[in-house]
Amino acid sequence: MALLDITDLRVEIAGPGAARLALVDGLSLTLERGQSLGLVGESGCGKSMTALAAMGLLPPGLRARGRLTLDGEDLVTASEPRLCGLRGRRLAMIFQEPMTALNPVRTIGSQVAEGPRRHLGLTRRQARAHARAVLDRVGLDPGRFPPGLYPHQLSGGQRQRVVIAIAVACGPELLIADEPTTALDVATQALILDLINDLVAERTMALLMISHDLGVIAETAPRLAVMYAGRVVESGPTARVLAAPRHPYTRGLMGAIPRGRGAPGAPLAAIPGVVPAPDRRPSGCAFADRCPRADAACATTPALRPDTSDQAVACHHPHERPDPTGSVAP
Amino acid sequence: MREPPERRDRRRGLGPAGWFGAAVALAVLATAALSLVWTPHDPSVMAVAEKLRGPSATHPLGTDHFGRDTLSQLMAGARVSIAVSLIAVGLGAGLGVPLGLLAAARRGWVDEAVMRFNDLAFAFPVLLTAVLITALLGPGAVNAILAIALFNIPVFARVTRGAALGIWTRPFIQAARLAGRGRVRISLDHVLPNIGGTLIVQGTIQVALAILAEAGLSYLGLGSQPPDISWGRMLNESQTFLFLAPRLALLPGLAIVVTVLGLNLLGDALRDRLDPRLGRPREDA
Amino acid sequence: MAWFLARRAMALAITLLAASLVVFCVLEVLPGDPALLILGTGAREDTLAALRASMGLDRPAWERYLDWVGGLMTGHLANSLTYDVPVLALLAPRLAVSGPLALMALTLAVALAVPLGVLAAARRGRATDTAVMGLSQLGVAVPNFWLGLLLVLVFAVGLRWLPAGGFPGWEAGAGPALAALALPTVALALPQAAILARVTRSAVLEVLGEDYMRTARAKGLSHAEALWRHGLRNALIPVVTIMGLQFSFLLAGTIIIETVFTLPGVGRLIVQAIGQRDLVVVRDLVVLLAATVGVVNFLVDLSYAVLDPRLRQGGAGGRDA
Ligand SMILES: Nc1ncnc2c1ncn2[C@@H]1O[C@H](COP(=O)(O)OP(=O)(O)OP(=O)(O)O)[C@@H](O)[C@H]1O
Numbered sequence: 018m019a020l021l022d023i024t025d026l027r028v029e030i031a032g033p034g035a036a037r038l039a040l041v042d043g044l045s046l047t048l049e050r051g052q053s054l055g056l057v058g059e060s061g062c063g064k065s066m067t068a069l070a071a072m073g074l075l076p077p078g079l080r081a082r083g084r085l086t087l088d089g090e091d092l093v094t095a096s097e098p099r100l101c102g103l104r105g106r107r108l109a110m111i112f113q114e115p116m117t118a119l120n121p122v123r124t125i126g127s128q129v130a131e132g133p134r135r136h137l138g139l140t141r142r143q144a145r146a147h148a149r150a151v152l153d154r155v156g157l158d159p160g161r162f163p164p165g166l167y168p169h170q171l172s173g174g175q176r177q178r179v180v181i182a183i184a185v186a187c188g189p190e191l192l193i194a195d196e197p198t199t200a201l202d203v204a205t206q207a208l209i210l211d212l213i214n215d216l217v218a219e220r221t222m223a224l225l226m227i228s229h230d231l232g233v234i235a236e237t238a239p240r241l242a243v244m245y246a247g248r249v250v251e252s253g254p255t256a257r258v259l260a261a262p263r264h265p266y267t268r269g270l271m272g273a274i275p276r277g278r279g280a281p282g283a284p285l286a287a288i289p290g291v292v293p294a295p296d297r298r299p300s301g302c303a304f305a306d307r308c309p310r311a312d313a314a315c316a317t318t319p320a321l322r323p324d325t326s327d328q329a330v331a332c333h334h335p336h337e338r339p340d341p342t343g344s345v346a347p
Numbered sequence: 348m349r350e351p352p353e354r355r356d357r358r359r360g361l362g363p364a365g366w367f368g369a370a371v372a373l374a375v376l377a378t379a380a381l382s383l384v385w386t387p388h389d390p391s392v393m394a395v396a397e398k399l400r401g402p403s404a405t406h407p408l409g410t411d412h413f414g415r416d417t418l419s420q421l422m423a424g425a426r427v428s429i430a431v432s433l434i435a436v437g438l439g440a441g442l443g444v445p446l447g448l449l450a451a452a453r454r455g456w457v458d459e460a461v462m463r464f465n466d467l468a469f470a471f472p473v474l475l476t477a478v479l480i481t482a483l484l485g486p487g488a489v490n491a492i493l494a495i496a497l498f499n500i501p502v503f504a505r506v507t508r509g510a511a512l513g514i515w516t517r518p519f520i521q522a523a524r525l526a527g528r529g530r531v532r533i534s535l536d537h538v539l540p541n542i543g544g545t546l547i548v549q550g551t552i553q554v555a556l557a558i559l560a561e562a563g564l565s566y567l568g569l570g571s572q573p574p575d576i577s578w579g580r581m582l583n584e585s586q587t588f589l590f591l592a593p594r595l596a597l598l599p600g601l602a603i604v605v606t607v608l609g610l611n612l613l614g615d616a617l618r619d620r621l622d623p624r625l626g627r628p629r630e631d632a
Numbered sequence: 633m634a635w636f637l638a639r640r641a642m643a644l645a646i647t648l649l650a651a652s653l654v655v656f657c658v659l660e661v662l663p664g665d666p667a668l669l670i671l672g673t674g675a676r677e678d679t680l681a682a683l684r685a686s687m688g689l690d691r692p693a694w695e696r697y698l699d700w701v702g703g704l705m706t707g708h709l710a711n712s713l714t715y716d717v718p719v720l721a722l723l724a725p726r727l728a729v730s731g732p733l734a735l736m737a738l739t740l741a742v743a744l745a746v747p748l749g750v751l752a753a754a755r756r757g758r759a760t761d762t763a764v765m766g767l768s769q770l771g772v773a774v775p776n777f778w779l780g781l782l783l784v785l786v787f788a789v790g791l792r793w794l795p796a797g798g799f800p801g802w803e804a805g806a807g808p809a810l811a812a813l814a815l816p817t818v819a820l821a822l823p824q825a826a827i828l829a830r831v832t833r834s835a836v837l838e839v840l841g842e843d844y845m846r847t848a849r850a851k852g853l854s855h856a857e858a859l860w861r862h863g864l865r866n867a868l869i870p871v872v873t874i875m876g877l878q879f880s881f882l883l884a885g886t887i888i889i890e891t892v893f894t895l896p897g898v899g900r901l902i903v904q905a906i907g908q909r910d911l912v913v914v915r916d917l918v919v920l921l922a923a924t925v926g927v928v929n930f931l932v933d934l935s936y937a938v939l940d941p942r943l944r945q946g947g948a949g950g951r952d953a
């Protein structure tokens with residue numbers, strides 16, 4: 018059984034009638050135990066909403082529908098107390114904004130200790146020692162960064178380490194990292210990515226790495242899923258998808274991949290136009306108005322179809338698979 | 348977090364509470380105006396034979412311990428309460444707004460001086476100011492106006508300064524500066540019109556506070572004096588007969604509560620609508 | 633932080649100095665001869681002159697001002713004109729009424745307002761929220777002295793549970809004394825609570841949208857736990873600020889509430905002293921009240937430091953990774 022199994026997830030703005038707007042619109046993906054999966058897509062395509070739906074932490078006014086199971090247990094229908102027992106314990110999340118993700122009026126040590134004390138049944142003293150150890154592990158050695166420090170005494174990169182410490186403190190099976198490096202400078206980005214990779218490897222966590230930066234994904238996840246306008250449009254082994262993208266949108270994204278580490282987060286300029294807002298999506302394929310291959314067939318929504326080589330694509334006119342001899346079709 | 352859609356267009360119209368507030372404010376104003384030309388009875392004519400009567404056809408709300416008609420007194424009281432409050436707030440705004448504009452336009456030591464004056468004034472609550480003023484000049488409606496106005500100056504100075512500082516950073520002001528316009532001209536031509544909404548909102552709320560303050564002063568015997576009638580005075584006089592005729596204490600109090608409630612609701616609704624700075628409901632979870 | 637507090641202390645001292653100067657000047661230009669007031673109009677001119685000399689009224693104004701301020705700071709207050717006892721002796725028993733009254737009212741206001749404000753925010757948009765906000769809108773509009781009259785009507789006249797006014801003194805025991813202060817406390821507290829509840833609600837709503845609340849939830853804290861452990865302290869910062877600003881209204885409220893309930897407190901003393909033109913008492917009390925307001929706001933500044941570590945150590949800034 019897959020560790021995380023999402024089938025036909027919809028995140029809707031709760032409201033009356035059939036006119037409910039779907040921010041995530043029929044998304045499916047699976048993540049095996051101990052594996053890493055990258056989720057890419059332009060800003061606003063619903064990556065964060067997918068992550069928050071998995072955590073059961075959607076903002077007020079939004080609601081998840083569909084199937085979303087962790088180790089077979091449905092998280093959409095789970096009770097709130099049950100979810101509280103899972104969050105932090107079995108699935109955890111790293112947030113995008115280290116500057117605001119920490120409580121300014123509590124010490125970093127106490128913020129890290131809170132989860133272990135709750136989930137691992139530790140005493141106050143044990144939890145404190147545990148927090149020290151975890152902080153040490155994420156690179157904040159207690160000699161230079163005592164647990165009694167407050168967030169404002171740390172830099173952005175150090176705060177993100179604290180956020181990571183909070184997430185991994187109870188040894189979760191699934192770690193969701195929502196653009197963990199976007200707010201950091203280039204040098205720090207690399208350090209934080211390495212840290213996450215190391216932690217995932219040594220604790221055999223599964224990782225859902227969310228980014229709009231294909232470079233980040235290439236570095237952390239052997240598999241990836243490409244999102245567009247609330248759906249997965251292409252998925253498969255990262256190397257294969259990047260070598261031979263079949264969906265026109267993925268092709269566009271590739272054109273926008275930052276060269277090396279030089280220009281992270283550069284806009285995905287290779288694709289003309291912008292992601293349509295959830296209430297402006299064309300019916301049928303949402304990419305149609307930006308797609309060079311669109312035709313009349315694209316007025317119906319294409320399903321995500323796997324091909325024989327573990328790559329899946331949702332497109333009526335996908336690019337050809339490279340033939341076994343290795344030459345890429347035009 | 349992005350604004351959930353159900354709140355996006357909440358700044359159209361006044362809303363039911365706002366309209367209620369506006370209706371109450373208008374009704375009180377109309378009553379006060381009407382009392383100038385007509386009241387059911389002369390509010391100050393005593394008829395001891397008729398004293399402490401309950402409601403009847405001739406006296407819909409009964410009479411007080413001198414046999415004066417309570418309804419007529421309430422109407423006349425509205426006039427004094429409203430007049431005192433409006434004049435006091437007007438005076439306070441008349442001095443406070445220019446001070447605030449000046450502080451925002453000049454910054455530097457002028458700003459510092461205005462703000463320190465504010466701190467000083469805030470150290471004296473209205474009642475204390477009123478107490479000092481009555482010690483100086485003796486009790487009376489005029490002195491109550493002075494005291495309430497004094498309290499309003501720093502309030503308006505502070506609000507004006509805050510709002511004006513925001514306007515001064517706008518590009519069109521910088522353009523006017525570059526075009527060589529003086530700070531005073533810019534303050535009057537560009538800043539003032541742009542903070543009008545904020546000031547109207549604050550003014551509404553201050554009038555509500557002033558009505559409460561006037562009532563308090565008159566209740567203590569420091570505000571309007573007989574034969575003038577105000578809601579606070581009525582309460583003051585009613586206390587002796589609290590056991591005999593609780594109605595005399597209830598009615599003026601209710602008049603105050605409804606008026607102040609109405610003005611506050613109106614102020615809140617106006618704030619949502621007019622005031623771009625305070626108005627954005629930053630309450631979205 | 634130390635620098636911040638030193639600045640605030642300086643500002644407080646200057647404000648108080650200015651306040652004393654204003655009060656002194658105001659009373660200086662006031663018509664009325666204190667000596668005449670004490671001896672009555674029938675007094676002989678030479679007795680009056682002798683009394684003026686003994687009271688120091690013949691000395692220049694600035695000398696008397698310095699004397700007065702010096703006396704205030706060392707606790708040597710002059711004698712009341714009407715009672716001929718030191719103001720301090722007059723004040724002490726009054727403070728024993730007004731002090732507890734103000735403190736109890738403040739405590740009650742906070743005890744009501746903070747939980748209700750938090751509740752309203754947590755139930756935002758639902759019936760509880762509407763009810764709490766409606767009540768607070770009403771509470772803000774009710775004059776405290778009228779509320780006092782209503783309470784007397786219901787609890788003293790109607791139900792006969794509590795006394796309608798007067799104060800038996802603490803000698804009579806804590807029970808009767810507290811019973812006498814119960815209705816005044818409520819009358820003073822409710823309008824304050826109404827304001828504080830509104831402030832608390834919007835402060836909590838603001839905090840609920842913060843990222844760190846989501847982090848707390850992601851650890852497995854329930855909504856209520858996250859609010860209690862991570863939200864409240866952050867939300868209290870604006871609440872405490874407003875509490876400081878409201879305190880001067882609370883003090884002013886005691887003046888009027890003490891009149892409603894005929895309590896022998898500081899507020900009534902002021903009103904009486906004005907009636908009797910006892911300027912010595914008036915000026916001392918006015919400065920005392922201004923000082924109390926100033927000190928409370930200073931304490932508010934101090935409490936920021938307790939609530940918010942960012943103010944404690946003046947900007948250590950982020951260290952490098
Ligand atoms: N509280 C909300 N109510 C309604 N719509 C929202 C809300 N929050 C976000 N949205 C909308 O949901 C869509 C998806 O947002 P989401 O945050 O998941 O995007 P994302 O892929 O994470 O983008 P980014 O790269 O900018 O983080 C966006 O169009 C956004 O405008």
Ligand code: SF4
Nearest residue numbers: 302305308315332333
């Ligand atoms: S389905 Fe049509 S519009 Fe959509 S990506 Fe494929 S070709 Fe383009």
Ligand SMILES: [Mg+2]
Nearest residue numbers: 064065195196
């Ligand atoms: Mg996002």
